[in-house]
Amino acid sequence: TTPKIMEQLGLPVKDLYYYSELTWGGIPDGTKVAKGEPLYPRIDVLPDGRTLIGATKKSAGMVYNPETGRREPYGAGQPAREAQGAKGKKSQTPEEAKAAAALAKVAAAKELAAQKAGSAADAASDAAAAAGDAAKAVGGAVLAVAAVAKARVSQAAEDARRKALEVKAATIDKARGNAAGSETPETAAPERPAPEVTLDDFQKLDLRVARILTAEPVPKSRKLMKLTVDIGGEERDIVSGIAQHYTPEQLVGRNVIVIKNLKPARLFGIMSYGMLLAASDGEGNLVLADAPDIASGSKVK
Numbered sequence: 001t002t003p004k005i006m007e008q009l010g011l012p013v014k015d016l017y018y019y020s021e022l023t024w025g026g027i028p029d030g031t032k033v034a035k036g037e038p039l040y041p042r043i044d045v046l047p048d049g050r051t052l053i054g055a056t057k058k059s060a061g062m063v064y065n066p067e068t069g070r071r072e073p074y075g076a077g078q079p080a081r082e083a084q085g086a087k088g089k090k091s092q093t094p095e096e097a098k099a100a101a102a103l104a105k106v107a108a109a110k111e112l113a114a115q116k117a118g119s120a121a122d123a124a125s126d127a128a129a130a131a132g133d134a135a136k137a138v139g140g141a142v143l144a145v146a147a148v149a150k151a152r153v154s155q156a157a158e159d160a161r162r163k164a165l166e167v168k169a170a171t172i173d174k175a176r177g178n179a180a181g182s183e184t185p186e187t188a189a190p191e192r193p194a195p196e197v198t199l200d201d202f203q204k205l206d207l208r209v210a211r212i213l214t215a216e217p218v219p220k221s222r223k224l225m226k227l228t229v230d231i232g233g234e235e236r237d238i239v240s241g242i243a244q245h246y247t248p249e250q251l252v253g254r255n256v257i258v259i260k261n262l263k264p265a266r267l268f269g270i271m272s273y274g275m276l277l278a279a280s281d282g283e284g285n286l287v288l289a290d291a292p293d294i295a296s297g298s299k300v301k
Helices: 003-010 077-087 094-177 199-203
Strands: 041-044 052-055 062-063 070-073 205-218 225-231 234-240 255-259 264-268 270-273 278-280 287-288
Touching: 225 255, 234 270
Parallel strands: none
Antiparallel strands: 041 052, 052 062, 062 070, 205 225, 205 255, 225 234, 264 270, 278 287
């Protein structure tokens, strides 16, 4: 029976099948389904007591004859049996004729009901297939909407991360009191005197002469400049807020003074290893502290 089912479904037919191979939804799109003969033939009991089995389009029905105990083609021996029955039967009374007619109507009604049930089963199968296609379409739409939502969430998270980096950079720049990194002119209010420091405090700062090798603006920042400097043969990156006061061409080849032992900090995703010294007049003007005629790496005392 299983090979016949597979043949009607348009699937490969083989001699042996395992239950684990029969998975749901394994029929590829576009598979042509064949309408075959019934796999389980209909069985009817004839008026003469014989059993009619499996009448299909391709093969005539077989009749089980209880007298011989064998199956024989439908119609075999029928004329002789009818003649024998006619001899042994008496003429029917009107009541018997009515009962026979009623039985015939019942048999016809059963056959009609069976045909309608088969049509209903076919309709239910078509409806189930349509529902499966609709479910696939809905599933695809849901996945597409989820992908768009995920992309929007990722973009929002990236925007928030960049904004947080900008705020952090501005906060660090202000807290460190980096005059070279300040973007806003100093106010006219009088400055408070700086606290006194001891010589030991000053000597903790490692001030060195550095030669600027490269300079480039930091993307998406108006004030930051990324510098590569040479300090006595050691190259390091320093991010400084001087982009509004100097161009890269004005900086390359220049000797400046830096704090070499300043704790590294990350600004706009770039690690900065030091700080440039500069002077500001409180009116938005800024000038770097230069050391033009001394070797790179020289210690500032």
